[in-house]
Amino acid sequence: MGSQENSSCPKALGTWDLETLDSSSPDSASHLEEQWPKPSPSLNDEDSMDVVLEDSGEIRSLASPPPGREIIRYEVTVNRRNIEDICLCCGSLQVHTQHPLFEGGICASCKDTFLETIFLYDEDGHQSYCSICCSGHTLFICESPDCTRCYCFECVDILVGPGTSERINAMACWVCFLCLPFTRSGLLQRRKRWRHQLKAFHDLEGASPLEMYKPVSAWKRQPVQVLSLFGNIEKELESLGFLERGSGSEGGRLKYLEDVTNVVRRDVERWGPFDLVYGSTQPLGRSCDRCPGWYMFQFHRILQYARPHPGSQRPFFWLFVDSLLLTEDDQVTTTRFLQMEPVTLQNIRGRVLQNAVRVWSNIPGLKSKHLALTPKEQQSLEGQVRTRAKMASQKDDPLVKNCLLPLREYFKYFSQNPLPLY
Template sequence: MGSWEALSSCSKALSSPGTWNLETPDNSSPDPAGHLEEQKPLKAENNMDVVLVDSRELLCPTSPPPGRDRIAYEVTVNHRNIEELCLCCGSLQVYTQHPLFQGGMCAPCKDKFLETLFLYDDDGYQCSCSICCSGDTLFICESPDCTRCYCFECVDVLVGPGTSERIHAMNCWVCFLCLPFSQSGLLLRRRKWRHRLKAFYDLEAASPLEMYKTVPVWKREAVRVLTLFEDIQKELRSLGFLESGSGSERGRLKHLDDVTNVVRRDVEGWGPFDLVYGSTQPLGYSCNRCPGWYLFQFHRILQYARSHRGSQQPFFWMFVDNLLLTEADQATAARFLEMEPMTLQDIRGRVLQNAVHVWSNIPGVKSKHMALTAEEEQFLQAQGDARAKLVAKGLAPLVKKCFLPLREYFKYFSQNSLPLY
């Protein structure tokens, strides 16, 4: 884990020594086996602290308070089912249920949850609260390989007043999804929440592609990658998905510059693969092939590498266009890849440096979409030499960030350097 000081720029909360406080064990589940499958017990370590507060500690005012504070009032005073309240804002206009914790969600909060669920900061942690998908100051879970954060307001409203101060005083805090205990105050983790999260995304997201169920930490394996036309080994290693010293347990990458003579038997022999990446030729790269060739060859190899239909094994792909495909080629790509492209922009100091079109089934890529105006696209196309120098240094940081949600599915090596830059 990176130092707390390195996270200060992302408005994450610092912490200092504290003690264990374990309450409300999850022994009410009618399906112990199912619970064990979903939550692996943590080892008790001296530097790991937990806060779980009994719901009786919650503040119970005599009249309904405004905003989210009404959640405790409605549940403890009016005995309202928490599923009838929006866990994110306290609204009574519930549209659906929160996928991770017991409670409802109104329509606006549902949209925000879907948009921010797989967005990550440069430090490799999710950039918003896992409960309300908002929050200015966040606590980071210190459970190994967990990337989730929680805002001060959520823990004070749902766990109990003053909880944020108690967490702030701890040496190392474990979040509500990593604990072997399901309830703290009014915050009750759903059983098999990974299944619930996938079902929630499949039902509510405006995407034709189905999301894979996230994988528990202890089941994650190293990622197997096939890269076409552009080698991204350096970028994946900097993100922690590959490690020096090859071996199946360290992850592996197969790179191909020319796939003209590659057939299905070759790809199946090299595989299986978990991630397939391809792009149009890098800017400044001399080649006698048209940009459309890269698209068609990527689609062909992708069919060879895909998992069998109906497989629940996570399989991801990404194709990046360096603004070289024509409008007709982009329309063809949208038809072949069954989705519209996202436009990712590299903006530094409020100046647009570069942009790419991206097709991918990696969660969160769609949320990063920022369309270019016709003038901006013409400007970037005219800046071929300047953009080529940027691309020569490696993938733009905005493209690297797109791979961060894969930490929910594959093993990564936390000793590798973060942040991205």
């Protein structure tokens, strides 16, 4: 079935050019929908083709509007209100703008929640919240190997049709509303060129000074090319499925440099182009002749060499990790050079702080998941630094992995390297 407790999908799923389909004529779209196999009426048939379930179109005869989000269906089917005038996330009629993925509105409060959660991922590699309402407790996950989207029970029952969650739950393998070749499922209508819409939504409504790159269609994603400075993240990338073991350049490529003192621009241009530049201060507990600030300045220098030419639409990401070694003045300088406020990531197990790092990055989703530290938390971390400095060097691998998860929207994923991370 398609819930988060599901087993692996037993069927191979085809790849469809949704950007092309979304821009096609109505006649072409109708033809595709006719060719797509209809779901079997037998919900217990394991061999049925598991696709979206269309709404029956039945209109409830209610004397008054229903409570909660059920008002969405009531307003559209009974009052004939345009769904663009209703918030898909909560049912409010106070619409701030349009939902970027599906036809419908979104209110100011839900817009903020959407921006904070749409690029958050769990350790299984799928998104943490529903792609429609950016909430939800129990989620269906799309079982297309190239998709990371999830949908909550409430959204599919309200927007697709009552009982849809039960029918999806009975399926052996389910693909989501952004992966199907046809665009409408009940009241849920996928937007044309939704990847462009998502980028435009983020650029217009987001608080970040940096623009977001448009997510790349699964069939257009290429293996990632990585420049790793001062710390080798090859194993992390392999475990996440971004690098294919033993495949050479065809399965992604990583260039690792421990000392960049003599590296000049022509060297980086000859090794590149790169999609991701990673750098870090030395791990705590490891002796080093260089001050922590040296790592930041060298990272910034090499980053300028690796950046794509102005006007390039190719997604380019960077990530600088500080193992809590930079002084306050160094942190201010780093923020000024990288033009990005830091985020503190904490590894907490059993309410005990195991590890922490500060991160500067343009990878989407990091900023919203981790709030600024309180003075008490900052004091606790400083004590943790002193304690850890006396111990053997501790790795930041789990925290770095969590930072890289959103890149599945942009680069090829090799499924033989399974998630979860641990």
